[in-house]
């Protein structure tokens with residue numbers, strides 16, 4: 001059989017399992033009211049939690065960045081790609097998360113690959129929550145270390161794994177806010193166990209930064225944890241910061257080690273400097289616009305209250321990610337399609353992104369939603385008879 005015929009069979013299988021994925025074409029900027037495939041929708045599936053993806057102040061900084069630095073960085077950071085803009089952003093991010101240093105990466109995916117590979121060797125062990133983001137799982141697989149996974153947020157299981165591995169270094173890795181569930185990791189307990197068993201703790205706070213904590217410093221601020229408890233913090237810039245890229249924050253020694261040896265840092269082109277300039281502007285919005293976090297948390301409460309009253313299958317989440325657990329992939333897809341006919345974009349998340357039998361609607365809220373948007377969504381969900389599924 002030739003390649004295309006083989007692929008055709010695989011693709012048909014995927015379709016039959018309701019797991020086929022299709023891209024939609026956005027005809028408008030990212031936001032709450034978007035145009036997709038030529039039709040208007042209210043959007044409940046972006047990660048633009050603070051509504052900064054089309055913020056004029058950020059857009060303006062992006063344009064000025066191009067005027068000042070041109071469009072491309074032209075090289076890797078270690079060659080001639082590291083500009084004043086990148087450097088300033090690193091210093092400002094480090095200050096924001098209250099750590100000595102921060103290092104920019106081109107994506108969060110690459111930051112995770114780079115950190116785990118640079119910090120582990122053969123005979124080391126990466127200990128990971130089963131619901132960690134795919135990039136953390138791939139990071140462990142790409143490294144020479146072995147990987148052990150514990151049941152989601154199960155601290156007894158984590159402890160047994162840490163106790164079992166007494167040879168080599170141990171790196172405990174977890175999402176801060178779980179990307180498909182919205183719950184916050186038990187980082188305090190992880191930190192305590194990591195200390196007891198001499199392991200290093202790394203938290204990927206892609207969905208907590210900007211959103212959680214009084215100043216938007218994320219999960220660690222909310223839980224009152226610092227660099228001593230969590231030496232490695234990863235943040236992404238494509239979510240609440242609403243531009244593109246990622247960073248790792250930690251000690252001088254950590255950052256210098258990554259500059260020397262993180263392959264996904266060394267062997268790749270630096271972000272365009274204008275992206276760094278745009279991110280410096282969005283960081284200022286994250287720092288100064290408390291109203292965005294306040295509005296977001298009001299909307300989260302409104303949604304949870306309304307969904308609770310309707311008996312919808314809410315999950316344990318107080319964050320901007322508010323999934324409704326459906327179960328089967330075909331049902332989740334069917335509901336998502338129905339909502340689309342009602343002018344609402346809510347994505348159906350299916351395996352392998354989530355475990356089998358736990359397909360869900362992943363609703364995300366943004367600071368620039370209006371209370372009436374949430375009401376409209378709740379009304380539409382009421383028609384779906386979700387209290388009768390799963």
Ligand SMILES: *Cc1c(COP(=O)(O)O)cnc(C)c1O
Nearest residue numbers: 107108109133135175179206236
């Ligand atoms: C989105 C995400 C990433 C990947 O970040 P990108 O910059 O989009 O590559 C990594 N970790 C978590 C937890 C994420 O949600």
